[in-house]
Amino acid sequence: SVDVYLAGHSHQYANAKVGHTNLVQAIYSGEAYDNVIGYIDPKIHDFVKNSVKSHVFPVLSAKDDPKVKDDAKVKAIVQDADKRVASIVNQKVGEAANATSFTGRDANNKYQENETGDVVVDAQLAQAKKENRENVDFAMTNGGGVRAGLKVKPNKSITWGAAQDVQPFGNMLYVVAMTGQQIYDVLNQQYKNGRTYLLVSGLKYDFTDNHDPSQPYKVTKVYDNSGKELDLNKKYNVVVNDFLKDGGDDFPQFTQGKVLGTATAEDDTEVLVNYIKDQTKAGHPITVPKLDRKNYIPNK
Numbered sequence: 001s002v003d004v005y006l007a008g009h010s011h012q013y014a015n016a017k018v019g020h021t022n023l024v025q026a027i028y029s030g031e032a033y034d035n036v037i038g039y040i041d042p043k044i045h046d047f048v049k050n051s052v053k054s055h056v057f058p059v060l061s062a063k064d065d066p067k068v069k070d071d072a073k074v075k076a077i078v079q080d081a082d083k084r085v086a087s088i089v090n091q092k093v094g095e096a097a098n099a100t101s102f103t104g105r106d107a108n109n110k111y112q113e114n115e116t117g118d119v120v121v122d123a124q125l126a127q128a129k130k131e132n133r134e135n136v137d138f139a140m141t142n143g144g145g146v147r148a149g150l151k152v153k154p155n156k157s158i159t160w161g162a163a164q165d166v167q168p169f170g171n172m173l174y175v176v177a178m179t180g181q182q183i184y185d186v187l188n189q190q191y192k193n194g195r196t197y198l199l200v201s202g203l204k205y206d207f208t209d210n211h212d213p214s215q216p217y218k219v220t221k222v223y224d225n226s227g228k229e230l231d232l233n234k235k236y237n238v239v240v241n242d243f244l245k246d247g248g249d250d251f252p253q254f255t256q257g258k259v260l261g262t263a264t265a266e267d268d269t270e271v272l273v274n275y276i277k278d279q280t281k282a283g284h285p286i287t288v289p290k291l292d293r294k295n296y297i298p299n300k
């Protein structure tokens with residue numbers, strides 16, 4: 001006896017009734033909200049029959065809906081919160097080479113790469129190499145874990161808040177030993193599930209058409225940054241977050257690798273912040289990476 005089903009995480013709009021069950025999902029990122037009301041009968045500890053009503057309402061901007069005024073009490077709470085964290089959020093942590101913000105997942109190229117995502121995995125690989133005694137070869141992260149583009153101010157500065165927007169989860173990073181074959185397999189899983197994708201550092205790969213509806217593309221060649229192709233039987237050490245380590249986002253192949261330990265004592269948010277700091281201090285402001293790590297080869 002399910003009266004209300006509140007769905008989430010798949011970022012869909014749902015506003016329906018299936019049988020007697022109300023099904024709602026308010027898209028994502030505050031674009032809408034669910035409104036559900038019903039009456040409980042205390043004698044039966046259940047909703048009164050046909051009393052549950054649900055609807056999904058859009059959240060409109062002030063421009064879209066100029067007649068609606070801010071709630072003064074809520075506005076005061078928000079302003080107070082902003083004031084309390086301003087000294088941290090607006091703290092400058094580094095600089096970009098140009099006064100242009102980096103693209104995020106809302107502006108992926110057609111091969112599912114974005115500038116901010118490539119910076120994130122570059123940061124994770126660099127920090128792991130810096131701290132970890134194990135030889136670290138590559139870094140991978142899930143595209144959904146890079147939540148926003150990296151904002152750059154007109155004076156080229158990057159703030160702590162901008163980095164936090166990119167990596168808000170505080171995931172820990174691990175080193176996982178994987179064979180070359182397992183790396184091929186996990187990259188191919190992107191094209192099997194068709195829903196999620198990986199961002200990579202330290203390696204590049206070619207992929208082509210597969211003419212199979214269950215997997216429309218296949219990875220044909222994986223090579224390191226020097227152009228050397230991966231040995232299918234050799235083991236490589238890959239930096240991934242704890243979400244991927246456990247097979248999250250439909251990448252179970254990661255669970256087949258051997259976990260060697262944490263890549264760094266810092267979480268992924270701190271890793272990105274410190275990478276920006278270190279690069280800037282070394283005289284290398286953050287530059288826009290070339291999106292060339294996934295190379296499509298037409299299948300003739």
